[in-house]
Amino acid sequence: xxxxxxxxxxxxxxxxxxxxxxxxxxxxxxxxxxxxxxxxxxxxxxxxxxxxxxxxxxxxxxxxxxxxxxxxxxxxxxxxxxxxxxxxxxxxxxxxxxxxxxxxxxxxxxxxxxxxxx
Amino acid sequence: xxxxxxxxxxxxxxxxxxxxxxxxxxxxxxxxxxxxxxxxxxxxxxxxxxxxxxxxxxxxxxxxxxxxxxxxxxxxxxxxxxxxxxxxxxxxxxxxxxxxxxxxxx
Numbered sequence: 532x533x534x535x536x537x538x539x540x541x542x543x544x545x546x547x548x549x550x551x552x553x554x555x556x557x558x559x560x561x562x563x564x565x566x567x568x569x570x571x572x573x574x575x576x577x578x579x580x581x582x583x584x585x586x587x588x589x590x591x592x593x594x595x596x597x598x599x600x601x602x603x604x605x606x607x608x609x610x611x612x613x614x615x616x617x618x619x620x621x622x623x624x625x626x627x628x629x630x631x632x633x634x635x636x637x638x639x640x641x642x643x644x645x646x647x648x649x
Numbered sequence: 650x651x652x653x654x655x656x657x658x659x660x661x662x663x664x665x666x667x668x669x670x671x672x673x674x675x676x677x678x679x680x681x682x683x684x685x686x687x688x689x690x691x692x693x694x695x696x697x698x699x700x701x702x703x704x705x706x707x708x709x710x711x712x713x714x715x716x717x718x719x720x721x722x723x724x725x726x727x728x729x730x731x732x733x734x735x736x737x738x739x740x741x742x743x744x745x746x747x748x749x750x751x752x753x754x755x
Contacts, residue, residue, distance in 0.1 A: 568745075578693070578736055578747040593744050594650075627692055634740045635683040637704060639692035 533557035535567070535640040537628050543618050545649045553611040553628030553640065560586050560606045566631040567611040569602065571624040572642075579624075583631065584611055620647045651675050651739050655748035662753065664727050670751045672720040672737035681741035684713055684722045687734045687750075696735075697722065724753075 539551035553567055560567065569581040582602040583591040592600050601614040611628060625644045629636035652675040662668045672682070680700040685693035695704045697713040700720060710725045724731055732755050737748040 570747075577749040578738075580745040580747065583745075591743055633698070634681065635695060635698040635738065636685075636693070637695035637698075639694070642692050 533630055533632070533638055535628050535630055535638060537626060537640045537643040539626070539643055539645065541644060542646050542648060545619055545647055547618050549613075549615045549618050549622070549645060551613045551615075551626055551628075551643065551645075553613070555609050555611070555628075555630060558630060558632060560584075560604050560609070560611070562586055564633075567604070568629050568631050568636060569611075569613045570627045570629060570636070570639075571622075572627070573621075573624040576624075578627075581615075581626075582613060618647045620649050623647045650744055651678060651742050651746050653737055653739055653746050653748035655735075655737060655751045657751060658749070659752045659754060661755070662727055664729060664755065666727055668724045668727055668731075668753055670722040670724075670735055670753070672715075672722070672748050674718045674720075674739055676742075677717045678739040678741035680716050681739060682715070682720050683738045683740065685736045685738065686731075687736065693736060727753075729755075 535555040566583050566585045568583045572578050584602045599616045604611045623646050625642040627639050627642045629639040654673045656671045682700045684697040687693040701713050713722045735751045
């Protein structure tokens with residue numbers, strides 16, 4: 532059974548850096564083709580894809596956020612970390628990580644609500 | 650970026666009836682499309698991948714079709730637990746993008 536779960540601060544101050552960790556089980560990020568993705572959802576709004584990291588350390592970022600995002604993996608810990616710099620109140624959202632064993636997202640973590648205070 | 654447009658934004662249907670949700674891509678995504686269901690306070694759940702393949706444990710009343718730029722999710726014989734928010738997602742091109750969602754309400 533595959534599970535993923537996000538962890539990190541619920542509140543960050545504007546201009547600070549947000550660090551979120553995705554901890555997963557039931558699959559390996561050493562397996563050919565496997566990836567983990569981060570997606571966010573502002574309150575009452577649509578989903579926005581942020582970043583992907585692949586088994587071979589290939590990384591993809593949202594062009595609109597590319598300069599602020601860094602995604603890394605630690606396969607020994609089954610963790611993927613997302614860092615987002617220069618946080619703004621507009622970045623207030625629920626942040627999800629999801630397994631991308633194939634090309635779609637399944638399953639998703641429960642999400643973590645991050646509020647950015649000015 | 651590929652823009653995914655879902656319609657309608659809100660769909661009001663009675664239990665037991667059929668709901669048809671649409672998703673249109675601004676350019677062809679082939680069959681590289683997924684549908685997710687999201688209930689309040691919960692994470693999205695995969696319903697459909699590759700445009701028409703049902704995910705594990707998804708009831709047969711959920712079906713989907715389409716390719717290229719036009720896609721449809723159909724839910725027959727609506728149950729109370731089906732009233733939720735539905736998103737489409739294209740994974741054909743970077744950046745991957747989502748539709749803005751269709752709220753299915755009673």
